[in-house]
Amino acid sequence: MDSRISARTLAGALGGWRTRTPTYEALADGIRLLCLDNRVAAHTALPAERELAHALGISRTTVAAAYRSLRHSGHIESLQGSGSVTLPQARRGTDRVFADGRGLDLQQASPAAWPGLAGVIAEVAADAASLVGRPGYDILGSTALRTAIADRYTARGIPTDPEQILVTNGGQHAIHLVTAALLQRGDTALLETPTYPHAADAVRATGARLTGLPVTVSDGWDLDRAEQAFARARPAVAYLMPWFQNPTGRVMTVREEATIRAAASRAGTVLVLDETTAELAIDGAVDTGADFGPTAVRIGSLGKTVWGGLRVGWVRADPVLIRRLVGQRPRRDLGTPELEQAIAVRLLRMMPDILPQRAALLREGRDALRQRLAARLPEWRVPAAAGGVSLWVGLDAPLSGALVMAARSAGVHLSAGPRFALDGGHDGYLRLPFTAPPAQLRDAVDVLADLWPRVREGAPAVATDAVAAIV
Template identity: 60%
Template sequence: MMDSRLTARALTALIGSWRMREPAYEALADAIRLLCLDGRIAPRTALPAERELAARLGVSRTTIAAAYRSLRGSGHIESVRGSGSVTLPIGRRDLGRAAAEDGMIDLQQASPSAWPGLAAVYAELAAEAAAVVARPGYEVLGRPGLREAIARRYEERGLPTDPAQIMVTTGAQSAITLVASVLVSRGDAVLVETPTYPHAADAFARVGGRLVAVPVTVGGGWDLDRAEHAIQRSRPRALYLMPDFHNPTGESMAVESRRRIAELARSVGAVVIVDETTAELSIERRIAPPPFATVGGENTITLGSLGKTVWGGLRIGWIRADVDTIRRLATARPAMDLGTPEFEQAISERLMPLMPEILQQRSQLLREGRDALITALAQELPEWSVPHASGGVALWIGIGAARSSALTLAARRRGLLLSAGPRFSVGGGHERHIRVPFTAPPALLSHAATLLGQAWRDVAHDRFGSGEQQPLDAVV
C-alpha cells in the first residue's frame, strides 16, 4: 500500500546535486536515503519508474536499477507489485529521522535536557496524585489553573490576556496542527519563512495549504520587501512566523518590522500565527521586544510550549487567541484528541511561577553550549561562516558550498546525526547551510565539531568514493 507517488521531475528537484562521488548508483542511493531519513520523502511513497528517472537524470537505466537495489538492501525501499519501488518507514517508525545507535551523537533535535528541578516537582505532585486523578481528565480547553498561569505569564511580558483566550494543547506541534486544520483550506496560500520549522510547514501542506516562502538570513533577518510583495500578490490566509530566536537562524525581528508585517497581514485579512516556542531562550539577556500580538492585535494567534524551556518530554503547549477563535478551535479539537493529560498540566501549573528561575538556568546552559560549539568549530572549520547567536537553540552555519546533504551523510558515517539544510527549506535550497544545535553538553559539542570537521574533509576529498582528492576550494 502506498500513500503517494513521486514523479521523476519532483525527485530530481529534491535530490539536487547528487553526483558527489563514485560509483554513481551509490551516490544516488545515498541522496535518496537522506531524503527518507530527514522526512523530505514520506514513508510509503512510490518512487519513479527506473526508465523515467534515468531519462530525467541523464544516466543509464542500469544505474537507477543498481541504486534501487542498494536502497532495498539497506531497508529504505521495497518492491510492491503494481506500485514499483516504495519507501519504507525508517526503523518501522514514521519519524523522519535516523535512530541513534550506541556511541552516536544525536543532534537532530534541538532540545536541552530537562530542567534540573523538574524531577522534584514530579515527586512532589505524585504525593498528591489522589487529588489530580479525582478530576474528570477530559478538558478540551485545559486545566483552569494552568490557563490562568499562562495568562499571567503573558501579562508579565506586557500582553494583557484573559484565561478564556488560552487553550492548552499536547505540545506546540499539536497546537500548530489544530490551528492549521481550522484556519487553512485546500488551496489557501500560507506565507512561511525559509528556512523554517519543518514540521510546521508539513502541517500546513497536509491540509492543502499552498506555501509561499519569504527568506530569513543570518545577519539580514526578514526580507520585508519580499514579504510585502508575497503578501500583496498571494493574499495568504495565514502567516506562520517565528519572530523571536527564529529556528534555525537565531534571528529576532525588530519592532518596526513586526509592525510592518502586522499591517500587511491586516491589509489582506490574513491571520498571523506566531510560534513562540523559543521566544524566551535569551542568552545575552537582551531586552526582549513585547510579544508580536501587542502589535498584531486580534488577528494574531500565539503558540507556546514548555518543550524547549523545561523538557521535551513534558508535552505541554498552548494557543493564545481571541475568545471566538478559541471557541472554534475547541469545537474542532475532539476530532483530533479530547484534551491534554491532567498530570502533565498539573506539573506545568506549578512550573509557571518558577519560569524566571528556569529561564536563568537555561540561559546559562545554552551560553555554555553555544560558546563551546563556536570555539570548537573555529578550530576545526575556520573557513565556515559560524554566527554568534544571541539566543535560541541552534547555529545556522554557512558551509560555503552546496554540500549540506553530502556532509550530513558523511557525518552519519562518523557517528554524528544532524539534519541537512534542505530539511528546513520551503521550495528547495539551503544546501549551503547546516543546522547544529547547541543544546547538548559542551564536551559533547566539542567532540561533535571534531567529527563534523572530519566529515567535511571526507566530503571534500571524496574518501567514500573513488579516492580522487579535490581541494576544499573546489567543492561547489
C-alpha cells in the same frame, strides 16, 4: 580523577532543585539528573559537604544525607582522602551519547530537562488523590493553567484573559490544531524559509499552498519580498517565529514587526506566531511584547524551556477562535492530561528561576560549539546567536547533504540545510543545535572537521566551486 566541580558551579547547575521533601532526596535527585545527562561528567569530584552546604544555604547534614543516597543508587563513590566522585551511568534508551558507540543525535534541538523537574513531578504526584477523582484529561485546559499562562502574557505586555487560552499536548499539537482550523485546500500560507520543518508539514497536510518569505542570519526578514507576498498571494495564514527564529536564530526588529503587521492587515492574513523559543534569551532580555494585532494567534509550550517530554503547549487567540478550536479538537484528541497540567502550573510560577538556569546551560553549549567551530572549521560562517537552541552555520560549499550522510556513518546524526527549506535550497547550511553537553558538541565538531575535507574532495567541481550559491 578527571575533573572537579566547585560548589558554586554545581549550585548553579542544579537550578531550582529544592522542590520536594525530604530535602536531601531532592538534592540527590538534582545531582542524579546532572550525572545522567552528562552535565556532570563521570569521574568528577563533587564539592566537600561543608562547601556545598554553604553554597546552597542548607545544613551539612542534608548534604551528607544526599551524598549517602547517591552512593546507595550507584551515582557516586566516596574515596578515603578524595571525597565523593561521580560514576559512569548507563544510558537509558537514548542515542544522544557520543562516547558509547551509538552516536550523537543532533537532529533534535531539545535541551535536557531542567534539573528541578523531577522534584516538581514528585511533589504533584504526592497530591495525586486530588487528581484521580477527575476525568483525567481536559479539552480546554484547567482554569489554573490557563490563568497562569494568561498571566505570563500579561507580564510580557500582552494583556490576556484565560478565555483566550487553549491548552494543548505540546507546541506541535497546537500548530496542527491552528493550521487545520484556519486553512483549507487551495488556500495559500506564507512561511519563512528556512523554517521549522514540522510546521511546514502541518500546513501541507491541510492542502494549502506554501509561499516563502526569506529570512537570513545577516539581514533578517526580506521586507520587500514580504510586502509583495502579502499583496499578491493574499495568504490566509502566515506562520512566523519572530523571536530566535528556527533555525537562523534571528529576532525581528521593530521595523520588521511593523512592516509585517501592516502587510498582513492589508491582506487579511492571520499571523500565527510560534513563540516556543521566545523566552530562550542567552545574552540579555529580549522584548517579546510586540503587538501584532488583535487577530494574531500565538503558540507556546514548555518543551524548550523545561523539557521536551512534558507535552504541554498552548494557543493564545481571540475567544471566538478558541471556541472553534475546542469544537474541532475531538477529531484529533480528547484533551491534555490533568497530571501534566498540574505540573505545568507549578513550573510556570517558577519561570523566574528556570529561565536564567536555561540561559546558562544554553550559553555554555553555544560558546563551546562556536569556539570549536572557529578552531577546527574557520572557513565556515558561524553566527553569534543571542538565544534560541541552534546555530545556522554557513558552509564554504553547498554540500550539506553529503556532509550529513558522511557524519551519520561516523555516528553523528544531523539535519541538512534543505530539511528547513520549503522547496529545496539551503544546501550550504547546516543546523547545529547547542543543546547537548559541551564535550559532546566538541566531539561532534571534531568529526565534522575530519570529514569535511573528504566530503569536499569527493564532490563534483561544480559543487565545490558554487560558493556563491550558498549565500
